[in-house]
Amino acid sequence: MAEGKKVDKGRRKFFIQMLQGLGLAALGGSIWGGYVAEAKYDELVLRPPGALPEEEFIKKCIRCGLCVEACKNRENNPDTTKQTATLRLAAPGDHKPKEENKYNYPKEVPIGTPYFVPREIPCYMCEDIPCVPPCPTGALDPDLVSSVKNGKKVLDINKARMGVAVVDEENCIAYWGLQCDACYRACPLIDEAIKLELRRNPRTGRHAFLLPVVYPDVCTGCGLCEHACVTEKPAIYVLPRDIALGRVGKHYVKGWEKKDEQRLKGSKGIHKTITPRSEKRPEDYLNTEDLLNE
Amino acid sequence: MSNNVIYKHRFLIARRIVQISILLLYIAGNIYGWKILQGNLSSSKLLDVVPLADPYATLQLFATGALLATDVIIGALIVLFFYMFIGGRAFCSWVCPINMVTDLANWIRVKTGIHREEWQLRLSRKVRYWVLGLSLVVSFIIGAPAFELISPISMLHRGLIFGMGFGWVAVLGVFLFDLFVTKNGWCGHVCPLGGFFSLVTKPSAIRVKHDADKCTLCMNCKNVCPEKQVLWMVGKESVFVSSGECINCGRCIEVCNDDALNFGFRYKQNKEEKSNA
Numbered sequence A: 001m002a003e004g005k006k007v008d009k010g011r012r013k014f015f016i017q018m019l020q021g022l023g024l025a026a027l028g029g030s031i032w033g034g035y036v037a038e039a040k041y042d043e044l045v046l047r048p049p050g051a052l053p054e055e056e057f058i059k060k061c062i063r064c065g066l067c068v069e070a071c072k073n074r075e076n077n078p079d080t081t082k083q084t085a086t087l088r089l090a091a092p093g094d095h096k097p098k099e100e101n102k103y104n105y106p107k108e109v110p111i112g113t114p115y116f117v118p119r120e121i122p123c124y125m126c127e128d129i130p131c132v133p134p135c136p137t138g139a140l141d142p143d144l145v146s147s148v149k150n151g152k153k154v155l156d157i158n159k160a161r162m163g164v165a166v167v168d169e170e171n172c173i174a175y176w177g178l179q180c181d182a183c184y185r186a187c188p189l190i191d192e193a194i195k196l197e198l199r200r201n202p203r204t205g206r207h208a209f210l211l212p213v214v215y216p217d218v219c220t221g222c223g224l225c226e227h228a229c230v231t232e233k234p235a236i237y238v239l240p241r242d243i244a245l246g247r248v249g250k251h252y253v254k255g256w257e258k259k260d261e262q263r264l265k266g267s268k269g270i271h272k273t274i275t276p277r278s279e280k281r282p283e284d285y286l287n288t289e290d291l292l293n294e
Numbered sequence B: 001m002s003n004n005v006i007y008k009h010r011f012l013i014a015r016r017i018v019q020i021s022i023l024l025l026y027i028a029g030n031i032y033g034w035k036i037l038q039g040n041l042s043s044s045k046l047l048d049v050v051p052l053a054d055p056y057a058t059l060q061l062f063a064t065g066a067l068l069a070t071d072v073i074i075g076a077l078i079v080l081f082f083y084m085f086i087g088g089r090a091f092c093s094w095v096c097p098i099n100m101v102t103d104l105a106n107w108i109r110v111k112t113g114i115h116r117e118e119w120q121l122r123l124s125r126k127v128r129y130w131v132l133g134l135s136l137v138v139s140f141i142i143g144a145p146a147f148e149l150i151s152p153i154s155m156l157h158r159g160l161i162f163g164m165g166f167g168w169v170a171v172l173g174v175f176l177f178d179l180f181v182t183k184n185g186w187c188g189h190v191c192p193l194g195g196f197f198s199l200v201t202k203p204s205a206i207r208v209k210h211d212a213d214k215c216t217l218c219m220n221c222k223n224v225c226p227e228k229q230v231l232w233m234v235g236k237e238s239v240f241v242s243s244g245e246c247i248n249c250g251r252c253i254e255v256c257n258d259d260a261l262n263f264g265f266r267y268k269q270n271k272e273e274k275s276n277a
Helices: A002-039 A054-060 A066-072 A182-186 A224-228 A258-264 A282-287 A289-293 B010-031 B055-063 B070-087 B090-095 B098-111 B127-142 B152-162 B167-181 B185-190 B192-200 B220-224 B251-255 B271-276
Strands: A146-149 A152-155 A164-167 A194-201 A207-214 A236-239 B037-040 B043-046 B050-053 B206-210 B261-265
Touching: A002 B127, A066 B010, A066 B037, A066 B043, A164 A207, A182 A194, A182 A224, A224 A236, B010 B037, B010 B090, B010 B098, B010 B152, B010 B251, B037 B152, B043 B070, B050 B055, B050 B070, B055 B070, B055 B127, B055 B192, B070 B090, B070 B192, B090 B098, B090 B192, B098 B152, B098 B167, B098 B185, B127 B185, B127 B192, B152 B167, B167 B185, B185 B192, B220 B251, B251 B261
Parallel strands: none
Antiparallel strands: A146 A152, A164 A236, A194 A207, B037 B043, B043 B050, B206 B261
C-alpha cells in the first residue's frame, strides 16, 4: 500500500511537470510564432532574379548568402574593389536608406535573406546570372530564368521578374514636357520594357511630349531606370509585382485571342451570345424621327 | 612538459585556431572571393564543389513544408553524418562562433567570483529540447524557419561575414545571460542547435575515455566541464563518455593531472567495453 502511494506521487509529479512544460511551451511558442509571422514578411522587398514567390521563398531560403557572394565577386562588378554589389544579405535593423525619404526602401527584410535596393545599386542583369545557380535550396530557381534555345535550356536573364517599374506621371519631368529620356536609355530592354510615346504638347503648341511608358509583360524589375531617374525621389521606381499589378480574374476572356478563347471550350452554363450585326446604317439611327420625339 | 601552460591548454588553443580559421575562411570567401569556404554556417560550398548545410536549419525548412533542392539535402547529410559518426557534438566547441562568446562569459564569471551555485538561475538542461521541438512546430505553423529568424549564432556568424547590423544586441544578450544568469546558460541549456546535435551525435566515434584506476577524484574535470552531467562516471567506471551532450571540447583532458581522461576512438574497442559505454 505504502509503495503504491509512492509511485502515485511520482506519477503525479511527472504529469504536473509535463503540464508545466506544456504551458511554458505554449506561451513561448505563441510569442515566438507571433514574432516570426511578423518578421518573415516585408511587402516592399525586391528579391534576386529567379526567386520564387515571396511566401515560398521564405520557406526555402536557408540564408547562406551564396547568391550575395556570387553577385559581389562576379567579374563584371562595376565596383572593382568588389566590396559592394546589387545583392545584400539583410542584417537585423540595417534597413536604413543612405538618404532618408528619397526612395522606396523595404521596412524590415527578414534577416539573412538577399534583397536589393535599385536606387542604390540596381541589378545589372548579367547574362550568365551568377547569383542563381549557387542557391543550394532552390529558393532561387534556375528554371524561372531559363528559356529553351535550339532545344537546350539556357539561362535567360530577360525572363527575370524581380519587380515591375512604375511611372509617377505627376512628377516625371517628361510628363511636364521637359526633354528627359534617362530611364528609357538606361533600360537594358530599350524599346521593349520602356517605350517612348509621342504626344502633342498643348501648352506650347509646338513641342512634343516624349513619355516613358512601361510594358510590365517585358519589364524585369532590374531597376536601372530607377537608378537613372533624375528627380530627387525617383519618378520611376520598381515595386514587387504583386504590389504594383492588378489581376483581371478568370471571368474575363479575350475573345479576340484564339488561345484565350480556348478557355471557354467545354465550360458548362456559359452561353456565348453572338449579337448579329445591325442591318441599319448609323446614319439611319441618327435620322429617325423617334429620336427627335423622345 | 606536462605542466607547461600551452600543453595544459592544447585543445583550447587548437579549438580557437580552428574556430577562427573557419571564420576567416568564410570572411575571405565573401571579401576576396576565395573558394575554400563560401556561404556561411547555414549552408556553404567547400572548395567550390562539396555542398555543406546545417542539418537543423534544413530540418526547419522541411518543417515549413518546402520541397528542397538536392544540394542542400546532400550538404545537410554530409554534415549530419560527420558529427553523428565521427566528431560528436564537436560543432559546438570547435566551429560555432558563439562558443567564444559564451566561453569568455564563463571565464569572467568564474574568475571574478560572480559564479556561485546558489546565485544562479536554475534551468533544466532539457529546455533546449523543448526549444528544438517548439522551433519545428512554429516553423510548420507560420511557414518560416523559426530559429533561423532569431538565432544569435547565425546573427553573429552572418554578421561577421556580411555585416552585423543590430545582430550584436542578440550576441550581447547571450553574453550577459551566461555571465549573470546561468553558468553555460545558452550553450548548455537553451540552444536548440546544441540540443539537435546532442540528440543525433550519440553514436560518434571520437569520445572522451575515462580511466577510473588512474583517477584521484580531484574533480578538476567536473569543475571545468560545461556539461557536467556527462562525466557521471568519473572515479567510478572506466568507460567512454557516451552522452550526446558532451561537446568534445577536451577541457577535462587538459585539466586532469592524472592522465585519467583522454580522447579515444570508440569503435576500436571490443564489444564488451562498448556496451558499457
